[in-house]
Amino acid sequence: MFDKTETWNGKLQITLGKAAGSYVPLIFAIFMMVCFLQPAQGEASPTKVRVGYFENEIFQEGAEPGSVRKGYAYEYYRKLSNYTGWQYEYVYGGYAELYQMLLEGKIDLLAGLAKTPEREGIIGYPVLAMGSETYNMVKHVDDLGITTSVDTLSGRRIGVLDSAMVGVLRNFLEKNNIAAETVIYSDNQELLDAFDANAIDVVVAESDGTYRRDNAELLYPFGSNEYYLCVSGRRPDLLEALNRAQEQLMVEDPHYINSLRVKYYSASITSRALSKEEKAWLREHSSLKVGYLKDYLPYSDTDKDGNVTGVVVELFPKIMQEFGIDDMVFVYSGYDSYDDMIADLNIGTIDVVFPVGGGLFFSEEGGINQSNPVIYSMPELVYTGEYDDNKTAHFAVNEKNRMQYYYVKTHFPDAHITFYPSIDACLDAVLDGSVSCTMLNGMRANKVLKNRSLRGLNLKLLGHRDDRCFGVRIGNEGLLKLLNRGLNIIGKDRVETLAYKYVDGLYKPSFWDIMIDNLWMLAAIVVGVAILAALFLARESAHAKSRMMEKEKARKALEEKNEELARKRTELMASNKKLALAAKEAESANQAKTYFLSTMSHDIRTPMNSILSMNEMVLRECDNENILVYAGYIRASGNTLLGLINDILDFSKMEAGKLDIIPVDYEISSLLNDLVNMTKTRADEKGLKLVLNIDCSMPNYLHGDEIRIKQAVTNILTNAVKYTKHGEVDFNIGYDRIPEEPDSIMLNISVRDNGSGIRKEDMGKLFKAFERIDETNNRNIEGTGLGLTITQRLLQLMGSKLEVKSEYGKGSIFYFSVKQEVVKWDDVGDYEAAFRRSIADRKKYKEKFVAPKAAILVVDDTPMNLTVIRSLLKRTQLQIDTVESGDECIELAAKKRYDIIFLDHMMPHKDGIETLHELKGLANNPNERTPIICLTANAISGMRENYLAAGFDDYLTKPIDPDSLEEMILRYLPEDKLCSEAELPQEAVAEENKENDNDTGTEEDGAIPHFLYRVEGLDVADGLLHCVTPEAYVEVVSVFARACKTNADAIESYWKTGDIENATIKIHSLKSSARIIGAEALGSLAEKMEKAGKARDMTAMEAHMEELLEDYRRIGEELKPLADQE
Structure with a gap:
């Protein structure tokens, strides 16, 4: 029908040429027929085509009713419908399901199929592919066991979509003799979900897939294939129409497939997989030196403050950020002349320049390679009057901008060229007729000519593009590839958006331009101001007298107020002076008190530590079970006494803000035994009954600060016994599971007594330091008034709080709950038996083997x-x-x-x-x-x-x-x-045998110097657990002491020079070495600092660096006697 209409129209034209007047009625009749026939053709029903639509990330999305359809394939369908007139009916499902429907003729089209011999006979393949893809191996980024060596795939699980990729993968594995497990998935989303859940080690990904997954790392490509929009074998008519449409699309827009791929897959894994040249360049460069042209907005310029502005200052950081590079340093150098900029690039002063343009020939002559276009631009011819061919005979060219010269020489080789010192001079030369024209870059032209002085100039779009690119020295292929890859990922739309931010800077209207353009508005403003001024003066004249009287009245009132304020200020200054003096005296007294408490408790604590250390050696060396039990009681009571002594030291630490919680693994049976033995003795002395209610199903092995928990409970039990004259004290301990934390429990502890109780008015004093309640009845009860204060603060540090219920004259209940981690779920059962088993397990050290030949x-x-x-x-x-x-x-x-x-x-x-x-x-x-x-x-x-x-x-x-x-x-x-x-x-x-006989592990042997027990922050007993023998412990401490100053100085030096990596490595070594010698607090602080260093948390490191170095050097100074012994 289309060919017939064309022939008919041709005959009609010939006839009109011969005898137009004779056939006017016939012409009119034919014209009316055509008008009525054409709509009839347009109203024909479009062909309905059933499209199989499966969910595939980026390729085609929205595969369910109500969802927005989008993606590479979807846009391709819509483009083809422009040529075929097809109306689509989308059938949703999984890939395997839809493929079967295609075979059965239940759908007409299915996209993304590779061509295989088996398929060619049963489904229709068009002549042209809809795209191509590369198959890649992708692993988890944190899996260090899989590398670019294919052998590392052995024994691993490789996930692949049920498609042509399966055969390619199996051929690859067979060719390389790799024994790996292939896991086939029928749905792409299931495949990606399995990879994210670590159910498979490697995923086979198309280059078009796996869109920007942070947990994935590309290994290498291993195959490729084209994919097609396939037609059911039962619809050869659709295959014929598809071939025609694809051929017509190829003729009209030969770059359509490539542009579609760039649009949708610029951010895929493969687009971000750097070549070895790019990686080498990044390894060797921590900074990028950028040269740019001044006075060339929107591309580049230097503002009035000397700062870089324009696209150049934003684009390079954005490119590096696309590759996850946030620490690259950018050094910018501005140039007035294009030639000077290119010269510095060639001698290596700078790494890259922007912008460059004007053609590949002149760039090669200048020794540089151009990148892909950063911004696509059509230049504008600038001229005066009416345009004719003579307008391009004589060009004005900016001598500082070679890109303009290169363009003219390339596209207007016969034109005469006159150089001028600036683009403004070029435009003036066109205005005064010295030359016939000049040219401006397309993004600059309209804004430049908005200036009033240039409004006599006209613009004409030239026919050849003049793109702006990056320039890189020939041979620097790593940087060139990196920049091209970054431009591909970012896309031209984002770059053009950046450029438009700076276009307005090209138009800088003067004051007189604004005035002339807005003359009518200026006149209106002048008239309006005059009217307002007249009204204002009239109003002011009417109220001037009234205001004068009010001001005089206000002045007198202000004088009276000023006199009153001066008097009060004098009184306030005197009062503040007295308060400041009192506060200073109170602070001095508090500091003296804290220093006294700290010193006194430290001097008492030192011999107590020696007693406990010697008892620890008895527990190690003795085989007699009774003595071990007695020694266990000594340890329990000694630790309790040490805890009481530490109350004073803890309070002084609280005052100074230095009290820390240190979690360790511990046995609840041991903690209970310690608490009961200590409390029962005191209760028996007063004739009180100690009632225990213990949940025997409670886990015995926990992780928490055993010392602080024991300290808190000891304080509560001690108070209960002290303030109860007769009756009983109930000690209850149990636990609750935490549903959302299966490896933790809430440890519930409460103590009830039927003692004197607490008045309501005294409840507010309960947790105040040095406060005693009900002094009349309790004056003979010993105590400092610190116990509950310390207990409350300790529990707060552990995320808990001490609660109290009391009735005066009847007794009190103190209770709290604290979260603890579970090490093992073994029940505590009979805690006394569990404690005895723990004591019996402490046997004398005996090596497990001897191997002199190993x-x-x-x-x-x-x-x-x-x-x-x-x-x-x-x-x-x-x-x-x-x-x-x-x-x-x-x-x-x-x-x-x-x-x-x-x-x-x-x-x-x-x-x-x-x-x-x-x-x-x-x-x-x-x-x-x-x-x-x-x-x-x-x-x-x-x-x-x-x-x-x-x-x-x-x-x-x-x-x-x-x-x-x-x-x-x-x-x-x-x-x-x-x-x-x-x-x-x-x-x-x-x-x-001689060593075993002599190794008593006691201080009396002289193996451990006495002064070690007096070193604050050093737990000798804990250190002995790591070193087994006293001799080994002394040797290890000596090594630690000799290294203190050197290592502390190294940490400080690395920190001050910003070398965080090496500072963190040194702190990591300090963490383990401090814990080996028993300096747990220093080790814990080092661990905190190490974590901050690895996370690059400069705030946390700065907050604790001085404290770490101070403690490290103090311990080193106190250990100096051992360091001096070689």
């Missing part, structure tokens, strides 16, 4: 950790080599075979994982099968799996536990390296 290598950058391990393993007779860096480890391990290698994770220069991988890659490696165990202070859940995935055989947490260390060695040491006592040389057995 050799181990220990790598740790902290010398003290090496000393600890040597000391702990001394009696095992192992051959122990130690080194302090990864490089030394590689050097030694390449020469000698070891039975086990212990390798620290966090070391400077080369960490444990880097060392491990380099060690495993050694040629002729004598330790190829040697177990390698990671030493780490990172004991959080899930880390073991990460270390195993990285290649370690096992890991051991620091500070090193002696039993765990020996058990770890036994687990991996070959049996033929272990010796029985009968196999040992007799002199070695005799020497070991």
Whole structure:
């Protein structure tokens, strides 16, 4: 029908040319027929086509009723309908389900199918593809065990969509002999959800998919394919129409597919997968030096304050941010001349310039490569009068802007060119007729010509684009690729939006321009002001007399007020002076009190610590069960007494804001035994009955601050016994589970007595320091009035609060609940029996094995950790080599075979994982099968799996536990390296027996100097638990003391120079070494600082750095006697 109409119209024109007048009626009749026939054709019903629509991120979205449809495929459907006239009916479902419907003819079209021999015979493929895709391996970003080496895929679960990718993947795995598990998913969203939930290790992703997933990292591509919009085999008519439409689209818009891909997939994983050249450039550069043209808005300029402005100042940071680079430093240099800017680029003064343009030939001649266009621009010809071809005969060109010259030479080679010193001079030359024209960049033209002085100029759009690009020195391909990739991701729309922000700066109207343009408004304003002034003067004249009288009255009142205020000010100053003097005296008295309390409690605490330390040695060395029980009671009562002594010290710490909560693993049976033994003795002395109500199902092994909980409960129980003359004291302890925290409980503790009770008016004094209530009846009861004050503040630090119910004359109930973590869910049961079992388990140290033929290598950058391990393993007779860096480890391990290698994770220069991988890659490696165990202070859940995935055989947490260390060695040491006592040389057995006989672990041996017990913040007993023997402990403390000053100075130096990484590594070493010697508070503070350093939390580091260095250096100074002993 279309061809016939064209022929008919052609004949009609010929006839009109011959005899127009004779055929006017016929022409009119034909015209009316055409008018009526055309709508009839337009009203024909469009062809309805059923499209299978499945959900696929970015490709096509909104696959459910009521959702907004969008995406690559959806836009492609709509574009094709412009050529086919199809009306779509969308059928929603999963990919596999819709594919089956396509085979059965229940839908007509399905997008995204790859071409395979099996499919070609059963469905219709058009001639042209709707796109192409690359298949990529994508892993979790934190999975260190999978690298770009294909061998690391062995044994892993690889997820893939049920599509053509399955065959490509299997061929790839078979070709590379990789034994991996392939998990096939029928739905793309299920595949991505499985990846996010770690149900699979690797996902096969199309280059068009996996849109900006933060948990994903691209490994490498392994295949590619084209994909098609396929037609049901039962609809050859639709296939023919589809082929025609695709061919017509290709002719009219040959770049449509590419533009569609850029629009939807600029931010995919593959667009962000940097090449090796780009990565190398980023590795070698921490800053980007940018050259820009001045006076060239919206692209670039320097404002009146000397700051960079324009697109240039915003675009480079945005590009780097797209790659997750936030710490790049940008250095900008402005240039008046384009030639000077290019010259500096070529000698390396700057890395990149913007803008450049004018054509590829001149850029090559200048020694630079142009990037992809930053902004697409059509230049404008500037001229006066009417336009004709002679207007382009003579150009004015800005001699400082070569881009203008290059454009004219390229597109108007015969034009005469005259150079002028600026673009303003060029425009003036056009106005005065010295030249016929000049040109302006398209984004600048309209705003520039808004200036009144240039309004005699006209504009004409030129036919060739003059894009603005980045310029990079030829050979700097890494930076050029990086910038092109960034422009692709950002997209031209965002860049143009940036540019329009700065376009207004091109038009700077003068004061007279504004006045002339708004002359009528100025006249109206003048008339209005005159009228208002006349009205104002009339009003002021009428009220002037009244205001004068009011002012005189107000003046007199103000004088009276000023006199009164002066008198009160004098009185207030005198009062403030007295208050300031009183406050100063009170502060001095409070400081003196705090200092006295702190000093006195410290002097009492020192011998108490010695008693407890010696008792701890009895618990270690004694085999007699009765003595162990007695020693356990000594420890319980001694710790209680120490807690009471510490009340005074704690109060002084509270006053200074230095009291901390330190959670540890503990046994509730031991805590109960301590509390009951202490309280029962006092209750028996007064004839009181102590009633215990204990929930035997309560877990026995908890994690919390045992000392502070015991201190709080001790204070409550002590008060209950003190203030009860007869009757009983009920001690109740139980727990509640926390539904949302399965590994924690709320520990519920209450104490009820039938003592004197508390009056309502005294309840407000209960938690005030040094306050005693009901002095008349309680004057003979001992106490400082600090117990409940400290208890309340301790509970508040643990997130709890002490509550009280009391009736005067009848008794009181004190109760609180505090959250505790559960270490093990073993029931407490009979707490006394559990306590006795705990005491019986403390046996004298005896090495678990002897292996003089075995050799181990220990790598740790902290010398003290090496000393600890040597000391702990001394009696095992192992051959122990130690080194302090990864490089030394590689050097030694390449020469000698070891039975086990212990390798620290966090070391400077080369960490444990880097060392491990380099060690495993050694040629002729004598330790190829040697177990390698990671030493780490990172004991959080899930880390073991990460270390195993990285290649370690096992890991051991620091500070090193002696039993765990020996058990770890036994687990991996070959049996033929272990010796029985009968196999040992007799002199070695005799020497070991002699050491065992002499190793009493007591201070009287002189192994532990007395002054160590007086070092504040050092718990000798805790340190002995880590070092086993007193001799080893003294050796470890000596190493710590000698390193104090050097390490403290290093931490301070790194901090002051901003080297946070190395400062954090040093603090990490301090954390474990402080805990090894029993300086738990210093270790906890170091741990807090380490976490802040890793998180780059400068505020937290600055808040505690001075405190850390002060405590570290103080302990080092007090340990100086040991440091001086070589």
